[in-house]
Amino acid sequence: MIKKDYYQVLGLDRSATDGEIKKAYRQMALKFHPDRNPGDKQAEERFKEASEAYEVLSDREKREIYDQFGHSGLQGTGFAGFQGVDDIFETFSDIFEDFFGGGRRGGRRAQRGRDLRYDLQIEFAEAFFGAEKQIQVTKNGICENCGGRGAKDSTAIRTCPRCHGRGQISHSQGFFTISTTCPQCRGNGTFIAEPCSECQGAGFVKKTKKLSVKIPAGVDSGVRLMLQNEGEAGERGASKGDLFVFISVKNHDFFSRDGDNLLCEIPISIVQASLGCHITVPGLKGDHEIEIPRGIQSGETIVLKGEGFPHLRSRRPGDLIIRVKVQTPTQLTKEQEDLLRKFAETSGEGMGEAKKKKKKGFFG
Numbered sequence: 001m002i003k004k005d006y007y008q009v010l011g012l013d014r015s016a017t018d019g020e021i022k023k024a025y026r027q028m029a030l031k032f033h034p035d036r037n038p039g040d041k042q043a044e045e046r047f048k049e050a051s052e053a054y055e056v057l058s059d060r061e062k063r064e065i066y067d068q069f070g071h072s073g074l075q076g077t078g079f080a081g082f083q084g085v086d087d088i089f090e091t092f093s094d095i096f097e098d099f100f101g102g103g104r105r106g107g108r109r110a111q112r113g114r115d116l117r118y119d120l121q122i123e124f125a126e127a128f129f130g131a132e133k134q135i136q137v138t139k140n141g142i143c144e145n146c147g148g149r150g151a152k153d154s155t156a157i158r159t160c161p162r163c164h165g166r167g168q169i170s171h172s173q174g175f176f177t178i179s180t181t182c183p184q185c186r187g188n189g190t191f192i193a194e195p196c197s198e199c200q201g202a203g204f205v206k207k208t209k210k211l212s213v214k215i216p217a218g219v220d221s222g223v224r225l226m227l228q229n230e231g232e233a234g235e236r237g238a239s240k241g242d243l244f245v246f247i248s249v250k251n252h253d254f255f256s257r258d259g260d261n262l263l264c265e266i267p268i269s270i271v272q273a274s275l276g277c278h279i280t281v282p283g284l285k286g287d288h289e290i291e292i293p294r295g296i297q298s299g300e301t302i303v304l305k306g307e308g309f310p311h312l313r314s315r316r317p318g319d320l321i322i323r324v325k326v327q328t329p330t331q332l333t334k335e336q337e338d339l340l341r342k343f344a345e346t347s348g349e350g351m352g353e354a355k356k357k358k359k360k361g362f363f364g
């Protein structure tokens with residue numbers, strides 16, 4: 001299934017401000033909210049779709065990646081972020097709170113897992129063609145023994161006796177009642193009577209995971225790709241963080257890059273420059289036969305349209321720009337020298353010839 005454009009989903013254009021994004025999502029969420037459309041699968045899909053778009057566009061980092069590379073920049077297993085609508089309410093609880101004015105159950109929300117960074121260096125050609133790279137990440141993963149809950153079993157999680165599960169305790173001070181976070185359970189409302197033996201109650205353990213990263217063709221150094229939910233596990237089953245892969249591209253011996261343009265320099269002789277010629281220029285995709293026009297000057301360029309880096313957003317690739325460097329011969333035979341003198345005579349050049357370069361140093 002082809003994923004819809006996130007801006008389209010929310011009916012926005014690309015320059016939308018944070019405020020406009022929030023407003024658009026709010027409208028969609030109200031319209032397709034499952035409570036208002038019970039049993040309507042289509043509405044539920046639209047609701048999820050809008051939430052997914054909002055999750056990306058409301059996050060500066062994710063939006064930047066999406067703007068640059070579209071869906072291929074935001075990798076992950078489909079949209080594993082939201083399993084169902086409950087997950088959406090949990091993630092955007094702050095928003096739904098001010099949408100509907102409803103209070104949440106008290107207590108502290110379990111903390112989402114940390115985002116991780118991975119620095120990945122790729123070859124120049126991999127940036128040009130795209131690639132699939134295998135990486136290994138060591139991170140806090142959910143403890144399988146306890147399913148991330150940190151307790152030995154379900155009976156080992158008990159309601160906090162001090163706050164009776166509310167996560168808050170109230171004190172009376174004169175006419176006022178003041179609520180504070182329960183110090184015994186730190187707002188969780190529950191406590192673990194018998195911790196899991198594998199993770200000692202943390203809910204997660206260090207794990208090394210192999211991941212495959214799809215590098216879109218056209219990436220450049222400084223680009224970040226996001227692997228959704230591949231960051232660290234959250235507290236007690238809260239949502240996972242994301243993994244950001246920072247790309248750096250190695251230099252190439254022959255090619256360099258300027259934006260989406262591929263640059264190279266080829267040496268030609270003064271004869272080739274004067275009379276024109278056909279030469280073969282190696283390209284990343286294969287050789288190019290090019291014609292050097294008569295009378296080309298050193299430093300002039302020949303542009304092969306569309307032979308540069310692909311550009312994911314505009315679909316218009318960059319160009320291959322070949323800079324010509326005319327090489328002056330440094331070693332001439334007697335015959336060649338005579339021919340050059342003759343050439344100068346015929347074009348009426350005064351000679352004022354320099355002495356032949358001695359092999360001695362400058363002061364020699």
Ligand SMILES: [Zn+2]
Pocket residue numbers: 160161162163164165166167168182183184185186187188189190
């Ligand atoms: Zn408590």
Ligand SMILES: [Zn+2]
Pocket residue numbers: 143144145146147148149150151196197198199200201202203204
């Ligand atoms: Zn455990």
